[in-house]
């Protein structure tokens with residue numbers, strides 16, 4: 001393993017790209033994409049290109065814990081001119097269980113070597129949640145618990161990038177009832193510098209943009225209150241959606257496959273969570289900016305929002321069900337039932353009142369005089 | 380007013396005193412709140428579940444609904460702030476202490492009202508202003524309005540991206556997830572609906588029982604009160620007599 005990797009480490013990025021047959025045109029195209037993703041003005045393309053050409057490739061370690069490997073997949077599924085290709089070339093990806101040839105103790109040795117030789121200089125990418133229940137036994141690699149490995153690797157890293165919902169806030173692993181006590185990296189290893197790239201999976205374009213930002217400006221991009229980069233998580237999906245005009249006009253898909261669905265109307269009534277999701281999904285898109293869920297006809301499930309499995313489900317309803325009312329009881333049903341009950345009670349009272357007025361004695365004939373009311377009071 | 384109702388026969392109503400109970404700001408705030416709640420509920424139900432499906436190229440249904448919803452939300456906030464100011468600047472029946480039964484007398488009158496509603500008493504206890512039970516109900520309504528305003532502003536903050544609004548209300552989405560805020564915001568609307576039904580019923584009921592012109596008073600501000608009741612409440616010079 002290490003024999004294969006070492007020579008390339010010594011190359012500058014520019015040389016490394018040349019070795020891999022990536023021409024300048026392709027490279028500049030990549031730089032423009034990154035600048036656009038970062039929402040920077042076009043004049044930065046030159047700066048990014050210069051910086052990336054001269055920079056020494058940063059060492060990257062990719063850790064994978066409780067998850068489905070979807071973030072690795074997402075990175076690898078991009079095609080040419082590939083962001084993945086660029087990222088893999090931009091970085092010296094030293095350790096990645098899914099991708100590396102070595103396994104077992106050899107793989108482990110690589111990780112230890114990288115940490116030893118590059119202490120405080122490598123970037124750790126974490127994919128997957130970290131289970132904490134029962135001493136973290138629900139995810140172990142080579143006999144070590146995820147929390148043990150994450151603590152060691154992330155504490156020695158220059159920065160940690162949490163990719164995907166699981167690494168950010170626990171994702172599906174943490175979803176109710178969370179038997180393994182899974183949490184995100186930031187929570188599992190407090191005190192480290194984390195950039196969260198939520199989403200199920202993460203969008204590799206954003207991950208590449210974060211790294212590009214770091215390599216160009218030598219700092220991580222501006223983050224929001226969940227430590228997510230603002231350039232990717234700063235805007236509501238609904239405000240960037242191509243179906244938005246249909247929303248404002250009031251043209252909604254009522255049923256899957258109906259006339260409105262075929263004509264590309266808004267998916268709001270089908271449970272689209274675009275209005276409560278912030279992400280750059282509609283502009284960056286997936287599979288080389290081919291499409292994104294809403295464009296392909298399915299509502300947004302708000303996968304880049306906090307605790308989305310719990311808070312955004314049911315995915316096909318507008319708002320969550322009320323706890324304690326069983327499955328599939330929407331708030332509206334409870335609300336209408338309550339209103340109905342009050343109406344019924346009021347009617348019943350009205351009937352009771354009508355009966356009372358027939359029988360009751362005149363007020364002064366009862367003991368309930370005005371004095372009676374005040375007597376119990378102060379004066 | 381015990382004497383009141385009965386006693387049209389014994390004591391003619393002409394002897395009752397016409398009292399200016401609800402000042403203009405109270406009545407205005409009341410009707411603005413009513414109007415806003417009706418408009419907000421209608422547009423809110425539409426925003427929750429758009430039941431009008433537009434087909435024309437020119438339509439702007441959801442856009443209009445949302446615009447009206449947000450605007451009437453701000454009108455409601457203004458009306459409520461005005462009413463809260465009047466808690467301190469208004470007359471004795473507009474004051475904040477009318478909404479929480481602080482005194483022993485008001486607590487016993489509240490119990491009395493509960494007994495009346497529960498058919499344990501023949502007649503309701505008379506009051507010049509709000510009866511203490513109704514006052515407590517309005518206190519709950521004010522509380523619900525505040526929750527609606529806070530959740531509404533938090534939801535608005537989510538789409539507006541305004542720094543001032545965000546620093547005012549942005550913390551709420553950290554405490555309670557946006558989706559649950561949305562659920563609360565929607566669910567409370569039904570409580571207003573339920574309240575409205577009961578409120579109109581009890582207003583008509585008590586108006587008939589007291590014969591004080593309670594129903595008219597929310598338009599005109601004047602109620603008819605028996606002199607006995609007035610002296611008991613210690614109402615002096617501020618009463619307008621006709």
Ligand code: SF4
Nearest residue numbers: 241244266267272274
């Ligand atoms: S499809 Fe979803 S994101 Fe797009 S306009 Fe409709 S509700 Fe908003």
